[in-house]
Amino acid sequence: MALIVQKYGGTSMGSPDRIRNVARRVARWKAQGHSLVVVVSAMSGETNRLIALARDVSPQPDARELDAMVATGEQVTIALLAMALKDMGVPAKSYTGGQVPVRTDSTFTKARILDIGDSNIRRDLDEGTVVIVAGFQGIDADGNITTLGRGGSDTSGVALAAALKADECQIYTDVDGVYTTDPRIVPEARKLDRITFEEMLELASLGSKVLQIRSVEFAGKYKVRLRVLSSFEEEGKETLGTLITFEDDIKMEQPIISGIAFNRDEAKLTVLGVPDRPGIAYQILGPIAEANIDVDMIIQNVGHDGTTDFSFTVNRSEYARAKKMLEEEIKPHIGARAIEGDNHICKVSGVGVGMRSHPGVASTMFRTLAEEGINIQMISTSEIKISVVVDEKYLELAVRVLHKAFGLEQAAA
Amino acid sequence: MALIVQKYGGTSMGSPDRIRNVARRVARWKAQGHSLVVVVSAMSGETNRLIALARDVSPQPDARELDAMVATGEQVTIALLAMALKDMGVPAKSYTGGQVPVRTDSTFTKARILDIGDSNIRRDLDEGTVVIVAGFQGIDADGNITTLGRGGSDTSGVALAAALKADECQIYTDVDGVYTTDPRIVPEARKLDRITFEEMLELASLGSKVLQIRSVEFAGKYKVRLRVLSSFEEEGKETLGTLITFEDDIKMEQPIISGIAFNRDEAKLTVLGVPDRPGIAYQILGPIAEANIDVDMIIQNVGHDGTTDFSFTVNRSEYARAKKMLEEEIKPHIGARAIEGDNHICKVSGVGVGMRSHPGVASTMFRTLAEEGINIQMISTSEIKISVVVDEKYLELAVRVLHKAFGLEQAAA
Numbered sequence: 001m002a003l004i005v006q007k008y009g010g011t012s013m014g015s016p017d018r019i020r021n022v023a024r025r026v027a028r029w030k031a032q033g034h035s036l037v038v039v040v041s042a043m044s045g046e047t048n049r050l051i052a053l054a055r056d057v058s059p060q061p062d063a064r065e066l067d068a069m070v071a072t073g074e075q076v077t078i079a080l081l082a083m084a085l086k087d088m089g090v091p092a093k094s095y096t097g098g099q100v101p102v103r104t105d106s107t108f109t110k111a112r113i114l115d116i117g118d119s120n121i122r123r124d125l126d127e128g129t130v131v132i133v134a135g136f137q138g139i140d141a142d143g144n145i146t147t148l149g150r151g152g153s154d155t156s157g158v159a160l161a162a163a164l165k166a167d168e169c170q171i172y173t174d175v176d177g178v179y180t181t182d183p184r185i186v187p188e189a190r191k192l193d194r195i196t197f198e199e200m201l202e203l204a205s206l207g208s209k210v211l212q213i214r215s216v217e218f219a220g221k222y223k224v225r226l227r228v229l230s231s232f233e234e235e236g237k238e239t240l241g242t243l244i245t246f247e248d249d250i251k252m253e254q255p256i257i258s259g260i261a262f263n264r265d266e267a268k269l270t271v272l273g274v275p276d277r278p279g280i281a282y283q284i285l286g287p288i289a290e291a292n293i294d295v296d297m298i299i300q301n302v303g304h305d306g307t308t309d310f311s312f313t314v315n316r317s318e319y320a321r322a323k324k325m326l327e328e329e330i331k332p333h334i335g336a337r338a339i340e341g342d343n344h345i346c347k348v349s350g351v352g353v354g355m356r357s358h359p360g361v362a363s364t365m366f367r368t369l370a371e372e373g374i375n376i377q378m379i380s381t382s383e384i385k386i387s388v389v390v391d392e393k394y395l396e397l398a399v400r401v402l403h404k405a406f407g408l409e410q411a412a413a
Numbered sequence: 414m415a416l417i418v419q420k421y422g423g424t425s426m427g428s429p430d431r432i433r434n435v436a437r438r439v440a441r442w443k444a445q446g447h448s449l450v451v452v453v454s455a456m457s458g459e460t461n462r463l464i465a466l467a468r469d470v471s472p473q474p475d476a477r478e479l480d481a482m483v484a485t486g487e488q489v490t491i492a493l494l495a496m497a498l499k500d501m502g503v504p505a506k507s508y509t510g511g512q513v514p515v516r517t518d519s520t521f522t523k524a525r526i527l528d529i530g531d532s533n534i535r536r537d538l539d540e541g542t543v544v545i546v547a548g549f550q551g552i553d554a555d556g557n558i559t560t561l562g563r564g565g566s567d568t569s570g571v572a573l574a575a576a577l578k579a580d581e582c583q584i585y586t587d588v589d590g591v592y593t594t595d596p597r598i599v600p601e602a603r604k605l606d607r608i609t610f611e612e613m614l615e616l617a618s619l620g621s622k623v624l625q626i627r628s629v630e631f632a633g634k635y636k637v638r639l640r641v642l643s644s645f646e647e648e649g650k651e652t653l654g655t656l657i658t659f660e661d662d663i664k665m666e667q668p669i670i671s672g673i674a675f676n677r678d679e680a681k682l683t684v685l686g687v688p689d690r691p692g693i694a695y696q697i698l699g700p701i702a703e704a705n706i707d708v709d710m711i712i713q714n715v716g717h718d719g720t721t722d723f724s725f726t727v728n729r730s731e732y733a734r735a736k737k738m739l740e741e742e743i744k745p746h747i748g749a750r751a752i753e754g755d756n757h758i759c760k761v762s763g764v765g766v767g768m769r770s771h772p773g774v775a776s777t778m779f780r781t782l783a784e785e786g787i788n789i790q791m792i793s794t795s796e797i798k799i800s801v802v803v804d805e806k807y808l809e810l811a812v813r814v815l816h817k818a819f820g821l822e823q824a825a826a
Binding site: 016019020050053054056057058059060061062064065066068069071072075076078079080082083084086087093094096098099143145 | 429432433463466467469470471472473474475477478479481482484485488489491492493495496497499500506507509511512556558
């Protein structure tokens with residue numbers, strides 16, 4: 001008899017049939033005696049359709065008005081899901097963000113949640129009603145409609161779970177959990193029953209698209225138990241997905257490495273012969289940041305003869321623009337010797353909280369890659385992650401041999 | 414420097430181009446120094462699209478949820494119009510019904526407006542902002558979204574004009590005003606500069622689709638000056654449409670008849686040999702009303718020999734159902750002799766407050782029709798209207814000769 005917050009994304013809500021499927025799933029959880037708050041996204045494609053319509057009317061749509069308009073996407077799906085549930089005899093009631101209320105600041109199109117009033121929802125739950133809440137949206141102090149930015153429905157779900165002190169926040173997606181790596185590359189990839197928040201954060205930032213990174217941070221901060229499940233599993237065949245939990249809860253026998261992540265959309269840039277003096281990193285990366293180019297890895301080795309080499313990676317789509325800036329603006333300004341770059345690289349990472357107490361992880365990783373003749377171009381490490389940059393042609397091979405080297409195809413003891 | 418409420422329907426808001434056209438028109442009124450509140454409908458077709466989507470999910474959609482969903486249609490157009498105006502440098506702000514607030518009762522899908530809070534709008538108007546309000550919708554005492562039923566946007570416009578004591582409520586449509594009759598039938602039909610509320614009510618109920626009858630009643634009750642204009646007239650060529658006004662304002666020289674209205678969707682039914690005793694009208698029309706069949710004209714002549722004949726008209730689409738009820742249920746029950754019917758009839762009416770003081774109107778009408786060999790099947794009169802039922806093949810001829818007989822092609826002196 002738990003209080004459960006469930007979140008269904010746009011694909012799960014993508015058609016009348018799928019909405020009825022979601023309703024049946026909700027009804028089954030309800031029949032088990034649980035209290036349910038269901039957060040939904042707009043039908044897939046709807047938000048983009050509305051934004052395109054706005055752009056047809058105004059090239060740069062006013063942010064307040066865009067939010068009022070885009071928020072209609074979820075207002076439609078909450079009503080449809082409530083109708084479907086009532087049709088099945090399950091009491092249900094829809095809430096827009098403003099009706100909850102989900103109070104936010106006034107940063108239109110990317111508002112932050114300030115707090116959530118829970119009295120309306122608690123009254124409905126006490127009466128046995130399933131509460132359906134529009135994700136992605138809120139209301140500011142002046143009664144304006146706000147949206148949380150793309151992927152904000154996950155954040156709405158987690159925030160509601162935190163406000164209601166829910167027992168669990170279930171994020172339904174089109175995959176059935178978090179895997180040790182991409183099963184399309186390593187068929188032996190295994191679904192994890194549990195993963196820690198820290199690991200999930202590293203995996204999310206490394207290109208694993210299962211959860212919005214912001215919602216994972218939020219869940220970690222407010223100690224919300226988060227679970228990733230599939231909304232497409234048939235009745236009677238549902239699995240429990242992957243629980244994202246706190247390090248303390250993970251048993252001692254956990255593996256050193258939980259998963260192998262990768263990102264193929266990378267490009268590297270190196271500034272050679274940079275004068276080795278304070279402020280040089282800022283002089284290189286300041287203009288790059290101002291041009292709205294996101295930088296991922298940053299590496300600077302010890303210099304010699306008064307100069308050093310400075311490398312970083314960017315998204316491949318930004319490679320040409322960043323290289324041009326380095327050559328035309330930054331190189332002459334700081335007096336570097338040359339600019340080199342490569343947009344045929346990829347990043348492969350081992351992630352796991354276990355590596356904190358196992359110093360041998362890095363050497364296992366390097367030896368495994370060396371045995372396959374894969375040259376490591378860059379290395380970057382965090383407390384629970386080791387990332388290497390290699391030629392993109394080795395991506396699949398590197399992921400496969402590392403997955404095997406760390407024994408990820410076997411379930412934890 | 415007046416306070417003007419403008420209302421634009423779904424056709425006027427039907428595409429990005431048309432929305433920009435509306436914005437330009439609003440901007441021109443604003444540039445003349447007026448304060449403007451603009452009420453808009455959903456894009457044409459959108460409300461039907463949403464209702465169809467709801468029916469796809471639930472055969473009989475829950476009314477509260479249907480309202481929450483359908484209200485998104487206007488939430489989109491208010492935002493689009495505000496964006497378009499801001500693009501032109503005109504300060505503008507959108508309001509949903511709940512944000513105004515337009516307070517209604519809780520009769521979902523056909524709520525009644527209780528009152529309108531005007532402080533938000535007045536603050537914006539004082540700052541020179543154009544206020545854009547979603548028509549057709551409101552909010553009940555529990556914060557639920559409600560809708561006013563089809564055509565409710567006209568009512569929203571009139572209610573706002575009443576609450577704000579606006580100088581004028583302008584209803585923009587796809588016609589440029591109210592005509593003496595349909596110009597497709599009588600090319601000499603003339604646009605009326607003014608018409609009284611009473612006349613407009615009779616014309617609206619007779620099938621002239623220019624205004625929703627409910628909004629005309631509302632405007633009459635709250636003494637709102639209502640004007641019908643075209644939203645498709647080009648800049649510089651706009652006319653002032655038709656002002657719907659109070660009888661006191663109309664000058665003495667007004668014509669006796671203001672317009673010839675007609676309705677071709679009629680069918681007549683007669684119950685012959687009805688026992689002439691109290692309660693018989695109820696025994697005939699009670700079951701018809703319970704079956705949700707709207708009855709228009711009702712005629713019962715004096716009886717003789719203890720029986721009478723009872724006739725009424727219904728919408729042609731209800732003819733077969735009503736006839737079946739009369740024959741199978743009502744005739745045996747009341748002991749009538751026979752049922753007759755005709756679904757090839759039409760109704761033609763002369764409307765005008767002037768006929769109150771001109772007793773010759775009816776005879777002019779009957780003589781004119783007789784001269785053309787048009788047989789009158791039924792006659793019904795009100796204080797400012799005379800309606801006749803004739804064979805539908807005479808509709809165009811009857812309208813043309815009556816239009817000429819009452820001199821409607823000439824402007825009032």
